[in-house]
Amino acid sequence: MQVIEKTKNNEVAGSVAARPGGRSARIQAAIFKAVEELRQAPDGPDMTVPAIAARAGVTPSTIYRRWGSLNELLAQVAAKNLRPDAPPEATGDWRKDLEIWLHQFVEEMSSEPGRAMLREVLGGEREENAGQCSAYTRQQLDAILDRAGDGSQAPTTDKLLDGVIAPVMYRILFTSAAPDHDYACALLQRTLEA
Amino acid sequence: MQVIEKTKNNEVAGSVAARPGGRSARIQAAIFKAVEELRQAPDGPDMTVPAIAARAGVTPSTIYRRWGSLNELLAQVAAKNLRPDAPPEATGDWRKDLEIWLHQFVEEMSSEPGRAMLREVLGGEREENAGQCSAYTRQQLDAILDRAGDGSQAPTTDKLLDGVIAPVMYRILFTSAAPDHDYACALLQRTLEA
Numbered sequence: 001m002q003v004i005e006k007t008k009n010n011e012v013a014g015s016v017a018a019r020p021g022g023r024s025a026r027i028q029a030a031i032f033k034a035v036e037e038l039r040q041a042p043d044g045p046d047m048t049v050p051a052i053a054a055r056a057g058v059t060p061s062t063i064y065r066r067w068g069s070l071n072e073l074l075a076q077v078a079a080k081n082l083r084p085d086a087p088p089e090a091t092g093d094w095r096k097d098l099e100i101w102l103h104q105f106v107e108e109m110s111s112e113p114g115r116a117m118l119r120e121v122l123g124g125e126r127e128e129n130a131g132q133c134s135a136y137t138r139q140q141l142d143a144i145l146d147r148a149g150d151g152s153q154a155p156t157t158d159k160l161l162d163g164v165i166a167p168v169m170y171r172i173l174f175t176s177a178a179p180d181h182d183y184a185c186a187l188l189q190r191t192l193e194a
Numbered sequence: 195m196q197v198i199e200k201t202k203n204n205e206v207a208g209s210v211a212a213r214p215g216g217r218s219a220r221i222q223a224a225i226f227k228a229v230e231e232l233r234q235a236p237d238g239p240d241m242t243v244p245a246i247a248a249r250a251g252v253t254p255s256t257i258y259r260r261w262g263s264l265n266e267l268l269a270q271v272a273a274k275n276l277r278p279d280a281p282p283e284a285t286g287d288w289r290k291d292l293e294i295w296l297h298q299f300v301e302e303m304s305s306e307p308g309r310a311m312l313r314e315v316l317g318g319e320r321e322e323n324a325g326q327c328s329a330y331t332r333q334q335l336d337a338i339l340d341r342a343g344d345g346s347q348a349p350t351t352d353k354l355l356d357g358v359i360a361p362v363m364y365r366i367l368f369t370s371a372a373p374d375h376d377y378a379c380a381l382l383q384r385t386l387e388a
Contacts, residue, residue: 071265071317115321119316119317122313122316122317122367123265123313123316123317127309127370128370130367130368131368131369131370133368134364134368134369161361161364162361162364162381163357163361165364166360166361166363166364166365167355167356167357167360167361169360169363169364169367169368170328170355170356170359170360170363170364171360173316173324173363173367174324174325174327174328174363175325175328176321176322176325187356190388194384194388
């Protein structure tokens with residue numbers, strides 16, 4: 001049994017800016033990969049710092065030194081996974097783009113893995129992880145609204161965050177009834193007409 | 195050093211319905227009290243299952259058997275602490291009651307302890323903890339709206355959750371800019387006028 005060497009320092013370990021390809025980046029990649037592999041374990045994940053460290057071939061103290069806690073490590077992995085894979089689909093009609101994007105967003109976030117990622121990204125000590133998640137959403141919305149010409153009466157990104165994204169997220173996080181497509185569409189229509 | 199006896203069972207331990215004054219209720223009270231006391235520790239909390247168990251005078255396995263994980267225990271403590279102390283203030287004018295209640299709600303939830311409680315209530319394995327938090331909010335809003343007479347054009351509780359509570363919570367959880375009173379009031383006015 002490995003002894004858990006937990007840092008005595010109660011300050012949260014900062015995320016060291018990892019030079020791509022450097023030693024620090026390689027260690028981070030190995031640890032993130034170990035988290036993903038443990039998640040796929042057939043008997044359910046044994047997601048502990050010693051188990052992650054053993055699989056990544058590092059000591060537990062490496063993980064505690066860099067992330068401070070298991071929750072913070074999982075939050076950073078979740079923030080990375082919440083990064084969108086591609087820019088929003090472009091059909092030539094920004095309203096349609098918004099609908100398509102929202103449909104995918106609601107489907108992904110309210111899925112079981114989506115809910116788990118949201119809980120994890122909110123569970124870390126550093127609020128920047130959740131901020132990163134919201135920044136991705138904002139960037140996607142900005143990209144769609146940029147396609148609307150002048151005089152199109154497109155809402156601002158803030159109005160969409162307040163009127164559509166926030167209620168969807170609130171239902172996902174705080175209620176057992178996952179928001180469905182009709183509910184999200186109704187919020188979008190109300191916000192576009194306001 | 196105490197050995198951490200973690201349950202091998204990956205199922206989340208259910209919350210045993212505690213008969214008031216019974217042995218189970220007394221153990222739960224001692225453990226919840228230990229969590230609160232550790233939070234007040236002058237050097238910052240050493241919030242680990244062995245530390246909580248030692249302070250409560252139980253074995254770590256008692257905690258793992260009943261709550262399954264530290265995160266789930268902290269989520270249940272947070273859900274209990276998020277319970278409102280009193281019904282919303284009654285001034286005789288339901289709109290004013292709503293404003294007063296919202297002012298307190300925003301102040302409490304966006305405070306440092308409030309944010310920490312929200313993160314904890316969302317961090318447990320059982321979604322019922324966050325559901326309990328939302329149910330309290332719903333009960334408070336219901337109580338105020340019940341004071342509005344027929345023909346008062348009061349919004350529904352769902353409209354208030356979507357239009358006011360959700361955006362406030364989204365800003366608290368996902369952005370570093372805490373929502374202020376003016377922002378919350380503007381959301382409330384917009385929802386009342388819709």
